[in-house]
Amino acid sequence: MAAVRTSGERTTNRLAIVLVLIITMIFLAPIYWIASTAFKPRNLATTIPPTVIFTPEISPFVKLFTKRSQLRAAPTPEEYEAAPWWERLVFDGGEKVVRSGRGEVQLSGYPSRFMNSLIVAITSTVLAVGMGTFTAYGFSRFKVKGEQDLLFFILSTRMLPPVVVAIPMFLMYRAVGLNDTHLGLIILYTAFNLSFAVWLMKGFIDEIPKEYEEAALVDGYTRMQAFFKIVIPEAATGIAATAVFCFITAWNEYAFALIMTNRRAQTAPPFIPSQVGSGLPDWTVIASGTLLFLLPVAIFTFLLRNHLLRGMSFGAIRK
């Protein structure tokens, strides 16, 4: 069938596209701001009006990844030769940043904080989604005594603002030695995300007709096999969506990370503002740290986009 379009329709279409573009630009403006600041020379970061055209530099990133002190002389050519490549890279960048050339250059705290963020966010997401899926399946398929009350109880753990319990949690954590550990943060984030995961996954699993599993049970499979072979593939969309939400929550969490960690297990969110430091803050470094911090969520969401977009194509035979 050939589509017959009137000029009126075409105009409406174009208007819609323009509108979508404008909205997208509004939403992307802060990202652009961060990205451009991350590549600006320091003196252009806070100009009024903002500088739009400039020669991009990588010095903010170099500063982000390096720590400088004036205690030692610059590396001698021998020292430079002996240094591994990544330190040399730092020296090369540092040459430009620290004009005196007398600074000692080390790797900054950022990479390890970033790594901490990854460890904590990924582990807690896997745990929350995994346990949440099992729990949701139980609630969805079996008669559980006091099901409604239990589900409400699970949800109610989200009703209290988390910061309210931060101090008691901190005291408890210190008592059992969980403060400033990966495990401590993982437990916290898993607990925090679990209620969300249970509720979300219950919705998705309720949508899967139980006839599929029953067919598998009759066909000679155990309940567990039916769960993994039938329910998990069917719930993939839901699992992906839940995982994205849990990951974002854990990745962006600031308050607990600030209170519970200070060095070893510190994540990126409390670290980045700590770089504001004394004196005039270097916004270019903050921006470059933030820009890198945005990437994992973007990549994670991008990888799961097919699952998120596919929607619910449940049911081989439609009702």
Add this chain to the structure above:
Amino acid sequence: MADIALQGVTKKFGANIALRDLDLDIKDGEFFVLLGQTGAGKTTTLRVIAGLEKPNSGKVILDGQDATNWNAAERDVALVLQQYSLYPRLTVRGNLEFPLKSRTHNLTAAEIKDRVDRVAETLQITRLLDRKVERLSGGEMQRVSIGRAIVRKPRVFLMDEPLSALDATLRDVLRVELKKLHSELGATFVFVTHDQVEAMSMGDKIGVLNKGRLVQVGTPSEIYAKPINTFVARSVGTPPMNLLDGTLRAGTAVLDAGGFTLPVTRIHGADGARIRFGIRPENMVLDGNGPASGRVFDVENHGVIKILTLDVNGTHLHATVSAQTKVQIDEVVPFGWRSEKVLSFDPTNGRNLDLD
């Protein structure tokens, strides 16, 4: 291949009693149809046999062995449902292989392929084997799900309204195919339906369920000719049996509606006894000199036959007559019945008095 027995099975869902003290015997190789309205307990009975529901009391016997505590996998039964019966995201081949790949079977890849190919051929779905199930039509899906049942060679086939979601033509085709498959396999089939035509045309035996109780078991002709009560009488036959309240007087029936006097062959009860007379529409006669009369309310032409609805002082009666019969709506026609075909029911509890 197996025979199935349910002994005193009661199943409750909370306060709701789905099955009450149900006894059922299904012989090896029988095509047994469970007939009943929505909520009668047909599906629950099937699920109890399949091992998907545990009865609150009573026993499930498979081949003489107490299988009450066996799980679904151990019972080795196959289930075909009205819908959602195929595994999504798999191809037709994937669906047919799925039951064979479970640990209980232990088959080699070649054996699996061989069995799948043979079943596909039997059901004429070979050309669909590599298709995703989402892209099949309703009839093709049911064919595949029947295939998935037979590929395993189970002891028993359980079918829960497998044809109800299909359109009429396809339903007829598959009905015939299922019957043929049954005679080829010689296996025990338990077939659940609310459609009495399906029950009558397919079953070796029919079990009529009402509110969780098994009301009557018998061959289709027994169920049709000798219903145990008015409920069974009205559950088979289209249009359903006419029920007329009346009084016995001097060996005849005096109907409440219109006060007409009609002959009765088998007398149950004394003079003046209240009886509910049952007469099937095809045993009504419109030959011009019947003792009773009614106004033609509606005429349905079915080709070979016509179904008339007669209004007798506010009571509607159905009569099946030949298509040649010339009647007009609102015409008053005389009618009678074949007295030897009249059934008598107890009006208080609906029991068929002929069987007492």
